[in-house]
Amino acid sequence: MNMFDGEPTPVRIKYEPTNVKDVLVEMKDTAELLIDLAYSAVLHRNKDLATEVLRLEARMDVLEMRAQMAIMMAARSPDDAEQLVPVMGIVSAADMISDAAGDIAKIVLDDIGLPEAMRAVIPEATETLVQGAVSEDSSYAGRTLKNIDLESVTGVRVIAIRRDDEWILNPGPRTRIKTGDVLFLRGPEIGIPDVYETITGRAYDRPEVDTPDIEDLERAVNTILHMKNLSEFAVDLAYSSVLFNSEGLAEEVRNIEVEVDALESRFEAWTLQAAADAPAPVALRGLIHLGRATEVISDAAVDISDGVIRDIGVHPVIQMAVEESDEIITRIEVEPGSDLDGASVVAGVPDTDVTMSIIAIRRPADGWILVGDADATIHSGDVLIAKGTRTAADGFTDLSIA
Structure with a gap:
């Protein structure tokens, strides 16, 4: 890939027979990785990412x-x-996400400005995402991921690999690591340094974190992080609504988009108020850019699920993707007195005999609770979004009924 002023040079594309299903899967995986990399680049001031x-x-x-x-x-x-038409909408929405991620990355590359408070609010439990090139003398070079057994030993996993201009978006146990590969690693902060040094031969430079001292700025930063989490969740939910032709999931995507819009309004107000007390207000420009790009991602999620809402139907090319899926996402509402009413959830796993993982809870009084961020207790009236096998999903639904 040729690079000019830090950006790729457009290449000419000629028509060739293409498996639409495979392209849609690749676009989905690429969009999800783009969101992940873009926000990590901003939160950690990482120009390489x-x-x-x-x-x-x-x-x-x-x-x-x-x-x-x-x-x-x-x-x-x-x-x-x-x-x-819905397939074209999915393609267009993935490109919207891509453009928004590029805008987020340019906040870092163009030094638009971000307050140090951005890093101070990153929860300690949040996993870190870094990249590193495999050195010639790395003990990982030439070995498969199964042989390295990285995640079991360190908790750090390889989520993607760039090999020259090619990408491996979902590396599996048989994927062999080669010298020069750029590995994208995600895992707990405590496990990253040793893995990074083993891969690159260089010490990991842990970013320093400052504490915000402006109340409105802290509110703004916390809000943008919540918008980020909701937008990522909306994209996951939108793809699931299309893959499984679920109008219920598509409606939840619209609910999330409305909530993100409301959060953006409050976020802009707090950012403007913080500018009055900030020693360098220009450093807040990046926050405004980040808010707009995040809202675009939630809008794209609505576009992905639009065909389901309009009851156009699921095209066979999407149905083929469904048949290859090992997991499904389901939406249920908890009835009073059901087995789920009062059940505890720890790290997304409910205290039940059914092997479903709860991704999020929508509670009338509190809005969306992303369960991966905190433990929770299920109440009647909660709307649960959960992931698991088809068999487990059927049993989980039964637990929600009194």
């Missing part, structure tokens, strides 16, 4: 064009065109 975002953004542009060409070739009748 920000540069990788621009590489992935260029890759997404190529995927979008290939998908559009394939969809245009597939439309041979009005009925085909009607069914392909």
Whole structure:
């Protein structure tokens, strides 16, 4: 990939027969990784991660064009065109997410300015995402991920690999690490330094964290992090609503988008109030950029699920992706007196015999609670979003009924 002024140079794309399903899966995986990398680049002031975002953004542009060409070739009748509209919407929304992630990365690359408070509010339990190139003398070079057994030993996992201009988005046990590979690592802060040094041969430079001293700024930063978490969740939920043709999940995506809009309004007010007390108000520009990009991501999630809401139906190409899925996401409402009413949830795992993992809870009084961020107790009236096998989902639904 050629680079000019830090950004990839556009390449010419020619039509070639493409499996639309495979492209959609790749676009989905790329969009999710883009969100992850972009926010990590901002939170940790990491220009290397920000540069990788621009590489992935260029890759997404190529995927979008290939998908559009394939969809245009597939439309041979009005009925085909009607069914392909939601597929085109998914493609367009993934590109929206890609562009928003690129805008977030440019906050770091262009030194637009961000308050140090951004890093101070990162929870200690939050996993860290870093990248590093495999050195020639690394003990990991030439070995498979199964052989290294990294996650079991350190808690750190390889979420993606860039090999020259190619990407491996979901590396598996048989994936072999090569010298020069750029590994993207996610795991607890305590496990990162040793793994990073083993991979790169260099010591890990742990970022320093300052404490915010402006109350309105702290509120603004906490709000933008909540918006980020909700937007990421909305994208996951939107793809699931399409893959499983679930109007209930699609409605929840719309609910989240409304909540993100409301949060953005409060976020902008607190940011402007903080500017009056900040010693360098220009450093808050990046926060405004971040808020706008985050809101765009939640809008894209709505676009992904729009075909489900409009009851256009699921195109066969999406149905094929469903058939390959090992897990499903389900939405249930807890009835008073049911087995789930009063059950505790620790790290997403409910105290039941059913092996479902709860991702989030929507509570009438509190809005969305992302369970991965905190333990919780389930109450009647809660709407639960959970992930697991189809069999487990059926049993989980039964537990919600009194």
